[in-house]
Amino acid sequence: MKQSIKLNVQYFFGIFLFVSFASFSMSNGYELWLNYTKVMDQNLLAEYRSKIQSVYLEGSGETHAAIKKELKMGLGGLLDTEVVFHKYNGTGNQLIVSKYNELPQELKGNFNMDDLSGEGYKIKTVQLKNASYVVVTSNADIGLLYGTFNFLRLLQMNSSLSNLDITEIPKVDIRVLNHWDNLDRTIERGYAGFSIWNWHTLPGYIDQRYIDYARVNASVGINGTVLTNVNANALILTPQYLEKVKALAKVFRPYGIKVYLTARFSAPIEIGGLETADPLDANVIQWWKDKAKEIYTMIPDFGGFLVKANSEGQPGPQNYGRSHLDGANLMADALEPYGGLVIWRAFVYSEHDPTDRAKQAYSEFLPEDGKFKNNVLLQVKNGAIDFQPREPFHPLFGAMPNTPVMMEFQITKEYLGFATHLVFLPKLFEEVLQSDTYRKGKGSLVAKVIDGSLNNKKLTGMAGVSNVGNDINWTGHPFGQADWYGFGRLAWNPYMTSENIADEWLRLTFSNDEKFVQPVKQMMIESREAVVNYMNPLGLHHIFDTGHHYGPGPWVNNLSRPEWNPVYYHKVDSEGIGFDRTRTGSDALSQYAPEVEKMFTDLETCPEEYLLWFHHLPWDYTLKNGRTLWDGLGLKYQEGVEKVRDMIKTWKTMEPYVDKNRHHQVSMLLNIQLKEAIWWKDACMLYFQTFSKMDFPKEMETPKHTLDYYKSLKYPFAPGIRPTWN
Numbered sequence: 001m002k003q004s005i006k007l008n009v010q011y012f013f014g015i016f017l018f019v020s021f022a023s024f025s026m027s028n029g030y031e032l033w034l035n036y037t038k039v040m041d042q043n044l045l046a047e048y049r050s051k052i053q054s055v056y057l058e059g060s061g062e063t064h065a066a067i068k069k070e071l072k073m074g075l076g077g078l079l080d081t082e083v084v085f086h087k088y089n090g091t092g093n094q095l096i097v098s099k100y101n102e103l104p105q106e107l108k109g110n111f112n113m114d115d116l117s118g119e120g121y122k123i124k125t126v127q128l129k130n131a132s133y134v135v136v137t138s139n140a141d142i143g144l145l146y147g148t149f150n151f152l153r154l155l156q157m158n159s160s161l162s163n164l165d166i167t168e169i170p171k172v173d174i175r176v177l178n179h180w181d182n183l184d185r186t187i188e189r190g191y192a193g194f195s196i197w198n199w200h201t202l203p204g205y206i207d208q209r210y211i212d213y214a215r216v217n218a219s220v221g222i223n224g225t226v227l228t229n230v231n232a233n234a235l236i237l238t239p240q241y242l243e244k245v246k247a248l249a250k251v252f253r254p255y256g257i258k259v260y261l262t263a264r265f266s267a268p269i270e271i272g273g274l275e276t277a278d279p280l281d282a283n284v285i286q287w288w289k290d291k292a293k294e295i296y297t298m299i300p301d302f303g304g305f306l307v308k309a310n311s312e313g314q315p316g317p318q319n320y321g322r323s324h325l326d327g328a329n330l331m332a333d334a335l336e337p338y339g340g341l342v343i344w345r346a347f348v349y350s351e352h353d354p355t356d357r358a359k360q361a362y363s364e365f366l367p368e369d370g371k372f373k374n375n376v377l378l379q380v381k382n383g384a385i386d387f388q389p390r391e392p393f394h395p396l397f398g399a400m401p402n403t404p405v406m407m408e409f410q411i412t413k414e415y416l417g418f419a420t421h422l423v424f425l426p427k428l429f430e431e432v433l434q435s436d437t438y439r440k441g442k443g444s445l446v447a448k449v450i451d452g453s454l455n456n457k458k459l460t461g462m463a464g465v466s467n468v469g470n471d472i473n474w475t476g477h478p479f480g481q482a483d484w485y486g487f488g489r490l491a492w493n494p495y496m497t498s499e500n501i502a503d504e505w506l507r508l509t510f511s512n513d514e515k516f517v518q519p520v521k522q523m524m525i526e527s528r529e530a531v532v533n534y535m536n537p538l539g540l541h542h543i544f545d546t547g548h549h550y551g552p553g554p555w556v557n558n559l560s561r562p563e564w565n566p567v568y569y570h571k572v573d574s575e576g577i578g579f580d581r582t583r584t585g586s587d588a589l590s591q592y593a594p595e596v597e598k599m600f601t602d603l604e605t606c607p608e609e610y611l612l613w614f615h616h617l618p619w620d621y622t623l624k625n626g627r628t629l630w631d632g633l634g635l636k637y638q639e640g641v642e643k644v645r646d647m648i649k650t651w652k653t654m655e656p657y658v659d660k661n662r663h664h665q666v667s668m669l670l671n672i673q674l675k676e677a678i679w680w681k682d683a684c685m686l687y688f689q690t691f692s693k694m695d696f697p698k699e700m701e702t703p704k705h706t707l708d709y710y711k712s713l714k715y716p717f718a719p720g721i722r723p724t725w726n
């Protein structure tokens, strides 16, 4: 692509313009970041071709076949040549892709493989006398596949092959997507079409998408997928559906991806004919054991169960007076003989509990630390409320040293403008992972909890609620692909910077041209703060319209459960705004380490982006910039809107570097984003003004409509709304 652009400039009115635009307009984004178009830099192309005159690939089996297929496709496309597979030539200029034990003897001495896990790999330029090789090696097939993808990525990113010396080992064990996909193919909080799992035609029909899904995930190291919604349907555990799951598992296996299912706690009643699902009942215990045996007979490498229990109406052990511990350990016992895992979700809060919702998961699970069976992981959302545009890290991170606590991020943009807003989520993920829990003194980062290093945990994990659907480009918004990519990269290495991720993704997906990469990267990095500002500035949260969470609804106060209403979260009144979570308020802050509590409690040290999350402050409270809280709020909303305008400007100038199709798509979406950013600003500020009774700051654009108008907007068919909960 880079080349096409140069050609465009050089031969602006010539035939090349036509050729390059013709190929540009073909791009529909289906290939995601596995974009193997020809390397356009002629010097590099010549270097690559001369260094990879043939490929030595030893081994057998289905992962090996997947590697061969990817090399053919990748090298074939990037170098625009037929890939020659050849025995070890001894004379160099060969790409060697081989497990360590099958490496040609004379190359072995260049590698120390003791530090590698099965998933790890090395890529190295090896000089032997006058012969030079690029070697990709690992102790296991799966590591070799990951190494192959990394090698292709190097070519896609136009890296030199002269001095490679890469060692990669994933820092996290369980790297899974959570699909909130229902059996009728709707997706809860999905904005990119319907589910890619076509349950009706499975197991007989294998859609090419399943294979490409596996390739794409493996390319970033994702090694598991939970196929079904956490608001589970027990039918998935019946033989009829397990046959279909088995077919998907077969497709994913060569790519190192295990399937997991959501287990509905009441399944023994619904599909087992029992009268109870009590975890201590002997028949129930036996039922889960039999079910596990049945599943593993069909799918020997089945990953395990993900469970949402006693949360938002889902059944669970508490229905029988038992605890989460009883429930998790019941399933853990059943899966244990086969090496299966139970991933138990900590996303619980109750309408019967009058304490601050933000406190409930911590109170519920903390006492259970160290009591779960060894094959249980506790999956905790990044914050204590619910995937808000900005949320302080969940107090459970670091607080349960004797339990494997895994991260749950949301890749789909339930609270970030659906698939219509350009918001680069790795920036949000990075902020959470880099937060300091202070549980073991300064530097006790959330990332260290997640990779297990803080408490020497052997079993670790990171989950991302998928943004994938059957839209042609998988994610709806072309830039939504970057969130999937970034999730995978961070699950592999939670210390990666969002900037590096953006850089990689842009080069892989669009172009290596710096004139494109630098400004668009900047735009992506800033896009996250933009959405915070135009939706939830200064620590406001959960003020979305009800049910679908599309657009603002700060006025909503009539839902049956108090903690479902936005008014519960902003607590606006004539005095001021914000949720007091200090000791004078809900005291949620006491759930953090003392250093963190102190930092957030003290208004001098509390970062302003968390102000209203932790404090209820008067309208005339003075912000660090000297303005009143009221003015500051308006200015932040305005800033968010302005940033979207900047993004539109930047994107406009990128026209020469991007294919017409995707350029136009993103332009249209940015315009929607601007409209909605203004909607957020106007609706929220007009509503809050009815309490503050103050004039809008002069820098803020006057609202386009009245508050009544904004309140009257209804979207009964906004996408992603949960259809039924079972």
Ligand code: BDP
Pocket (backbone or CB within 6 Å): 188, 189, 230, 231, 308, 312, 347, 386, 387, 414, 722
């Ligand atoms: C909330 C969603 C709801 C999910 C729930 C969960 O609104 O659809 O079922 O989280 O994570 O964010 O279980």
